[in-house]
Every structure is written in C-alpha cells, then in structure tokens.
Amino acid sequence: MFWGGVFGQAAGPDPGSAPALIVFVFLPLAALSIPLDRVIRRALARWFGLPPMSITTVFGVWLSQELTWRLDVPFWYWPDWGAFGNTGFGVAAVLGACALWRSQPRAAMVTIAIVGGAALASGAVVGRPVGPPALWASSLIPVSFALGGWYLRSCRRAGLRAACGAAVAALVWALWDGSGLSWILPPLVAPAVLGTWFVLGFHFTARERRLLMDPALHRVAAALRVARHNQRRVIALTGAGISTGAGIPDYVSGAWLDAEVPVEWYDHSHFLANRQARIAYWDACARFRTLAAAARPGAGHRALAALQRHGWLSAVVTQNVDRLHQTAGSDPVIALHGRIDGTRCLLCGWTGLWPDGSPETETAIRHGRAAGGGAGAGAGVGVEVGSATATAGPWHAHDVTCRGCGGWLKPDVVAMGELIEPWQWKAAHAALDNCGVLLVIGTRLLISTAATLADRARHEGALIVVINDGPVAGVHPETDLTLERPIEDVLPALVGLLE
Numbered sequence: 145m146f147w148g149g150v151f152g153q154a155a156g157p158d159p160g161s162a163p164a165l166i167v168f169v170f171l172p173l174a175a176l177s178i179p180l181d182r183v184i185r186r187a188l189a190r191w192f193g194l195p196p197m198s199i200t201t202v203f204g205v206w207l208s209q210e211l212t213w214r215l216d217v218p219f220w221y222w223p224d225w226g227a228f229g230n231t232g233f234g235v236a237a238v239l240g241a242c243a244l245w246r247s248q249p250r251a252a253m254v255t256i257a258i259v260g261g262a263a264l265a266s267g268a269v270v271g272r273p274v275g276p277p278a279l280w281a282s283s284l285i286p287v288s289f290a291l292g293g294w295y296l297r298s299c300r301r302a303g304l305r306a307a308c309g310a311a312v313a314a315l316v317w318a319l320w321d322g323s324g325l326s327w328i329l330p331p332l333v334a335p336a337v338l339g340t341w342f343v344l345g346f347h348f349t350a351r352e353r354r355l356l357m358d359p360a361l362h363r364v365a366a367a368l369r370v371a372r373h374n375q376r377r378v379i380a381l382t383g384a385g386i387s388t389g390a391g392i393p394d395y396v397s398g399a400w401l402d403a404e405v406p407v408e409w410y411d412h413s414h415f416l417a418n419r420q421a422r423i424a425y426w427d428a429c430a431r432f433r434t435l436a437a438a439a440r441p442g443a444g445h446r447a448l449a450a451l452q453r454h455g456w457l458s459a460v461v462t463q464n465v466d467r468l469h470q471t472a473g474s475d476p477v478i479a480l481h482g483r484i485d486g487t488r489c490l491l492c493g494w495t496g497l498w499p500d501g502s503p504e505t506e507t508a509i510r511h512g513r514a515a516g517g518g519a520g521a522g523a524g525v526g527v528e529v530g531s532a533t534a535t536a537g538p539w540h541a542h543d544v545t546c547r548g549c550g551g552w553l554k555p556d557v558v559a560m561g562e563l564i565e566p567w568q569w570k571a572a573h574a575a576l577d578n579c580g581v582l583l584v585i586g587t588r589l590l591i592s593t594a595a596t597l598a599d600r601a602r603h604e605g606a607l608i609v610v611i612n613d614g615p616v617a618g619v620h621p622e623t624d625l626t627l628e629r630p631i632e633d634v635l636p637a638l639v640g641l642l643e
C-alpha cells in the first residue's frame with residue numbers, strides 16, 4: 145500500500161498513464177509475485193535459514209520498474225515525499241515505537257534511535273537529508289520491527305544485536321544514496337532486509353535461525369525468565385530421545401536386547417527366578433554399557449549443562465542410565481533408573497562398578513545415598529571377580545555375588561517390573577517443589593514415571609514444555625507447550641536466546 149501510494153504519486157505528471165500502468169504492469173507482477181514468493185521463501189529457509197521478510201516485494205517493484213522503463217513510462221524519479229508526505233516519517237516512527245515497546249523495549253529503543261539519529265545527522269553532515277525522510281523512515285522502521293519485535297524478542301542481548309542491524313541498514317541506505325544508485329533503483333526495504341539478515345547470519349547458526357522463527361521457542365525463553373524472576377525452579381525431565389543423537393539407541397526399541405531371548409525374561413521377576421534370564425540380562429546390559437562408554441554427550445546434553453551452569457535450570461531428572469548428563473557437566477542429576485556402569489547388591493544395597501576384572505572393580509561408587517545402605521563401605525568390600533573377559537562376563541560361569549554379604553549383584557539399572565529406588569523417587573519429587581517450568585525432553589508422557597512427575601509439576605502450577613522430534617502422547621494441548629523439533633537444535637537455540 146505504501147509503495148503503491150508512492151509510485152502512484154510519482155506517476156502523477158502524466159495522469160493518463162497511471163491506469164494503464166496498473167492494468168498492464170502491476171497486476172501481472174502482483175500475480176507473478178505469489179509463486180515467486182513461495183520459491184524465495186523456500187530457498188531462503190532451506191539454504192540460509194533466513195526469513196524472507198519483504199524481499200519478494202522489493203524484487204517485484206524492481207521488475208515493475210524495469211518493465212515500465214521499457215514501456216517508456218518511468219514511474220520512479222526520486223519523489224521527495226512518501227505516500228503520506230513527510231508526516232509519514234512521524235507516523236511510522238510513532239507506530240513502530242508503540243508496537244515494539246510491548247515486546248522488546250531495549251531493541252526497539254536502540255533501532256529507532258539509530259535510524260532516526262542517522263537521518264538527522266545526515267542532514268547536518270552532508271548538508272541535506274540522506275534521501276527523503278519519509279522513505280528513509282519507512283524503509284528502516286522494518287529493521288526495528290523485525291529485530292526488536294520478532295526475531296530477538298526473548299534475546300538477552302537484543303539491544304546490542306538490534307544496534308548492529310540498524311547500523312548496517314542505515315549504512316546500506318547511505319551508500320545507496322551516495323552512490324547515486326537510488327536514482328535508478330529505489331532502495332525500498334532492501335537495507336532493512338540486509339540489516340536483519342546481517343544480525344541473524346552473524347549472531348546465530350543456521351539451525352538457530354530457523355528456530356528463531358518459531359514463536360514457541362520465544363515462549364519457552366520467556367517462561368524461563370518469568371520463573372527465574374519469581375524464584376521458581378526449572379526442572380528438565382529427560383528420556384532416551386536426548387541420547388539417541390549421541391548414538392545410543394532408544395532402549396524401548398530393543399536394539400540392545402537379544403532377539404533369541406523372550407522379552408519377558410528381562411522382567412525383574414525372571415532375574416530373580418531364572419539363572420538363564422540373569423545371564424541374558426547381564427549380557428544385554430553389557431552391550432548397552434559398551435555403547436554408553438563409547439558415547440559422548442550430544443548438543444542437547446551440553447546445552448542443558450550450560451543452562452544449569454548459568455542458573456536457568458535447577459536440576460536434571462533423567463530416565464537415562466548412560467551418565468551423559470554427568471559427563472556434560474550437569475549437576476545435580478537425579479538418575480531415576482540408575483547407572484549402566486554400576487552394579488548393586490540386591491541384598492545389602494552395596495553399589496560398585498562392573499565385575500570386569502579391572503582394578504576399578506574394587507572401588508565402591510559413592511552414590512550420594514544414606515551411608516546406612518552400605519554405599520562406599522570401603523576396603524574389603526567388593527565384587528567377587530570370576531574369569532572375566534570383555535566379551536563374556538563372569539556371570540556366564542556363576543552368579544556374580546557381593547563380597548560383603550554374598551547377595552546377588554545386578555547391573556544398577558531399574559529393570560522392567562522393578563521399582564525405582566525410593567530415595568531417587570523422593571529426590572525427583574522434592575526437585576519439583578515450587579516448580580515453575582518443567583522441560584520434558586525426549587520422553588513420552590505415557591510412561592508412568594514421566595506422567596506422574598508431569599502431573600506433580602502441573603499441581604505446582606508449572607508450565608509443561610514438551611521438546612521432542614516427533615509427536616508426544618499424554619500432552620495437555622490446552623495448557624502444555626510443545627516443540628516438535630530436534631532436541632539438538634532446540635536446546636542450543638534456547639541457550640543462545642538466554643545467554
């Protein structure tokens with residue numbers, strides 16, 4: 145509308161040509177710009193992760209201009225006024241400021257100050273305004289809107305980043321005007337688009353840029369800010385989905401189980417009743433342990449550790465047993481289902497490392513539980529080591545037993561049909577006291593432990609944020625927030641917005 149007004153007036157000297165111009169040039173171009181917009185939008189999103197903004201409009205107007213020149217109907221001759229005259233400057237500035245004030249005041253202030261300041265300063269330095277003020281303002285106000293109001297609205301350094309964008313946009317405009325290019329080709333909103341792209345391209349990775357266009361990510365960042373401001377806890381509840389990116393298969397997939405062994409043998413009751421089931425269980429756990437030992441924390445683990453380090457996240461509650469959260473530096477971590485590199489005595493509760501014949505075997509793991517459980521009981525208590533090799537554990541020769549009490553040892557993970565250790569369950573519940581936001585990451589809310597903890601958080605009035613690369617069942621769509629995107633993308637982008 146704005147540019148239509150400008151060019152309509154610009155075509156003024158020969159009123160007779162205006163209707164012909166509209167029918168033969170602008171209407172076909174408007175029709176053409178719809179499929180063109182689709183192509184540009186897709187290409188920008190796929191290759192650069194950048195928003196299209198109004199770039200199709202810019203191309204459309206440039207194409208129109210080229211065509212009208214060939215038809216000998218010039219319609220661009222540096223009009224010294226905008227669609228609404230120079231009042232357009234004031235109107236655009238006031239409306240832009242009002243719109244932005246609500247979303248990201250700092251970024252809005254900075255961009256408008258730079259845009260307006262540059263317009264005024266150019267008058268003093270160059271002796272004339274750089275371009276018509278109305279065009280200048282109407283072209284550069286979008287950079288404030290894009291950066292302040294939309295892409296950076298949850299961003300802590302929004303002011304600084306918006307300043308970069310506004311400065312680049314102003315510089316592009318000044319160079320455009322100084323080079324005389326503006327007499328041939330109107331800059332339109334091209335400087336604003338370039339300024340916005342500069343900020344997004346310079347400060348964010350391609351994956352983060354794609355995510356910045358998702359309003360849900362901004363809502364999560366805003367929720368974390370509110371929680372911190374109100375001194376409420378933010379808890380992450382993680383499941384297998386956060387570790388699949390690190391090369392560990394979802395154990396629900398059964399990839400680490402022996403296909404020859406009936407699935408029910410992995411149930412805890414079979415471990416207690418059946419020697420063959422015990423061997424199968426140890427074998428399966430040994431395979432999983434090898435995978436876990438070789439894995440390195442993924443981008444999701446590292447991002448959660450960063451959030452925790454910077455005080456955005458109070459604790460991680462995980463269903464995973466691979467210890468990748470701890471390796472990434474998360475602390476505290478409540479491991480609901482234990483640890484795959486540990487063993488536990490079913491009789492006295494002693495915990496230690498695996499019976500693989502290494503010197504570590506004699507080392508009890510300090511588990512942070514009450515001393516009464518026999519944890520870390522010191523020298524003399526350890527594992528009876530058989531003729532162990534890496535491929536065939538001592539469990540093939542005989543049941544692995546506790547040196548302290550003679551009870552059976554079992555990998556320190558919660559098997560099917562086995563209860564979560566009460567102290568872990570209690571710790572998870574306590575972590576959810578005064579919870580403001582629960583980030584449910586890579587786990588289905590149908591699993592009873594996850595569902596119970598989510599309900600407990602809902603009871604505390606927490607916002608449930610579900611992050612998973614695929615649909616999650618058990619979500620309350622009217623209250624919960626879902627981001628159906630790769631965890632390795634979402635969490636680092638969240639860190640980028642909050643840092």
Ligand SMILES: [Zn+2]
Pocket residue numbers: 489490491492493494546547548549550551
């Ligand atoms: Zn024991």
